[in-house]
Amino acid sequence: MTEAIFFNKLEKQYAAKLPFVVYSRPINSIIKCWLQKDEKLYETSDFEESGFVFSPFNIENSSILLPESKCEHHVLEIANLMVNEITKTQLEVNSKGKDAHIDLVSKGIDTIKSGTLEKVVLSRYEEHSFTENPIVIFKRLFNTYKNAMVYCWYHPKVGLWLGATPELLFKVEGQQLTTISLAGTQAYNSDGLPNWTKKELKEQQIVTDYLAEQISPYTENTKISDVETIRAGNLWHLKSRLISRVKKTSNLKSIIEALHPTPAVCGFPKSKAKQFILQNENYNREFYTGFLGELNLKLSKTRNTNRRNVENNAYTVVKKQSNFYVNLRCMQILDSKARIYVGGGITKGSIAEKEWRETQNKAKTMGNILG
Numbered sequence: 001m002t003e004a005i006f007f008n009k010l011e012k013q014y015a016a017k018l019p020f021v022v023y024s025r026p027i028n029s030i031i032k033c034w035l036q037k038d039e040k041l042y043e044t045s046d047f048e049e050s051g052f053v054f055s056p057f058n059i060e061n062s063s064i065l066l067p068e069s070k071c072e073h074h075v076l077e078i079a080n081l082m083v084n085e086i087t088k089t090q091l092e093v094n095s096k097g098k099d100a101h102i103d104l105v106s107k108g109i110d111t112i113k114s115g116t117l118e119k120v121v122l123s124r125y126e127e128h129s130f131t132e133n134p135i136v137i138f139k140r141l142f143n144t145y146k147n148a149m150v151y152c153w154y155h156p157k158v159g160l161w162l163g164a165t166p167e168l169l170f171k172v173e174g175q176q177l178t179t180i181s182l183a184g185t186q187a188y189n190s191d192g193l194p195n196w197t198k199k200e201l202k203e204q205q206i207v208t209d210y211l212a213e214q215i216s217p218y219t220e221n222t223k224i225s226d227v228e229t230i231r232a233g234n235l236w237h238l239k240s241r242l243i244s245r246v247k248k249t250s251n252l253k254s255i256i257e258a259l260h261p262t263p264a265v266c267g268f269p270k271s272k273a274k275q276f277i278l279q280n281e282n283y284n285r286e287f288y289t290g291f292l293g294e295l296n297l298k299l300s301k302t303r304n305t306n307r308r309n310v311e312n313n314a315y316t317v318v319k320k321q322s323n324f325y326v327n328l329r330c331m332q333i334l335d336s337k338a339r340i341y342v343g344g345g346i347t348k349g350s351i352a353e354k355e356w357r358e359t360q361n362k363a364k365t366m367g368n369i370l371g
């Protein structure tokens, strides 16, 4: 399929106000789109169906499904998309809400110091004027953020979301589960890799240990990679990978409940951090820090048992696979406004003013591609 035909189908779907998702997974030149044939709002609560899922931060609210059987699917393989240049070079500085965010972070720090919580991720949103076609924004996201999951998701009964997330919640391929531990943020600088402080490295290690403990009832043989520095747009983060084997008795929903929301978007202990967020943030995160991705898709892989006799020994293995990304570095389009959501992890050593600046840096991931 050509780029023109692919995007023409998408534009028609959006003009007809029918649900769709268009996305590309990290380090990948494949763009997929799912066009739902009706405007119904399908939901999933047991995560047993096949489709594309869009779940909120608060999993007690509905998870939306574009069911595989109700959608038309298209794939485009391409390195870069044709899209007009952005005319504006600088995101207008938006200091609205600074005092409220500093108060919120200070309250978080005080609660941590009082001993009830270890870490809490606190967030806010900022609004920018928006007059562009969201599909054009998706094209810019694809061209700009090659190691992120970039997407544009739309449902007429829910709204339109765009994002470029660096965080995998987890993926399951057959019996293999992969998840990542993401923490620490420094502004990207072309001079070279950042110097991480002991405090940042320790925080990332705490997240890794916590994830290993969370998945231990459902998986076995967990292997943890060394910590690496990854770039996400204009930011650096610390990341390690945990790979393990899903026990035969575990189901997908129990793994979702164990891992979502991650310490990178909620904090820990999880339930106390979530309660603090719901009581103090003063706005509804909706799908920000929720998760999205492919649910129970059949993946066929052809294998050779004997390399010398390729023709006779090839066989195909069909595995089920799911891959979910945390909905970070994202925005929601509301009429002529783009609402950009940003947050940061608060621990006892955090400084409220610095946390505010960090959210401003995070807002640039989306802000820099708005025209």
Ligand SMILES: C=C(O[C@H]1C=CC=C(C(=O)O)[C@@H]1O)C(=O)O
Residues within 6 Å of the ligand: 121, 123, 182, 183, 184, 185, 237, 263, 264, 265, 328, 329, 341, 342, 343, 344, 345, 346, 362
């Ligand atoms: C909550 C966000 O980022 C998380 C992911 C990576 C690093 C983070 C941090 O350094 O605080 C955050 O936990 C966000 O971008 O809105």
